[in-house]
Amino acid sequence: MNPWLLAAIISAVVIAVVIKRMIGEPVNARELFAAPVILTGIGILSLIKKTDLTATDIGWVITGALLGAALGALRGTTVQLVEKKGFLWQRYTGRTFLAVLGTLAVSAGFNILAVKMGMHEDARPLQLAIGVSFLGESLVIGRRGMSAGVPFAPARTR
Numbered sequence: 001m002n003p004w005l006l007a008a009i010i011s012a013v014v015i016a017v018v019i020k021r022m023i024g025e026p027v028n029a030r031e032l033f034a035a036p037v038i039l040t041g042i043g044i045l046s047l048i049k050k051t052d053l054t055a056t057d058i059g060w061v062i063t064g065a066l067l068g069a070a071l072g073a074l075r076g077t078t079v080q081l082v083e084k085k086g087f088l089w090q091r092y093t094g095r096t097f098l099a100v101l102g103t104l105a106v107s108a109g110f111n112i113l114a115v116k117m118g119m120h121e122d123a124r125p126l127q128l129a130i131g132v133s134f135l136g137e138s139l140v141i142g143r144r145g146m147s148a149g150v151p152f153a154p155a156r157t158r
């Protein structure tokens with residue numbers, strides 16, 4: 001797939017998710033996990049296609065993925081969860097956006113360090129970084145939602 005088209009699709013998905021969560025939306029398992037799993041899968045597939053990955057690259061990718069998931073999980077603790085219309089709803093708060101800024105700063109610093117320590121600059125796909133970060137966030141939101149005892153919203157039918 002054309003890299004520019006893929007970047008446009010990923011940007012559109014991320015922007016749509018953020019806007020929906022700023023406004024507030026019902027939490028349903030499919031929507032909570034679909035985008036992160038798809039983005040993570042695309043990132044892993046793009047890694048598999050690379051023929052010039054070194055052990056150093058793989059080590060930094062794994063470490064970066066774990067860091068990204070942890071930062072996403074931290075961000076997930078800042079998302080407001082409330083009961084509305086009998087179901088669990090989520091909404092991003094000001095603290096969530098502060099966590100996003102912190103996540104971006106830490107990730108940028110990590111990427112600079114990784115490259116200085118021998119990782120190829122193109123060895124960590126953006127889709128993987130975004131996917132694992134949203135996956136970490138979704139896991140925390142899902143866990144918090146389940147422990148709240150409020151039912152998740154049913155999946156939408158089209």
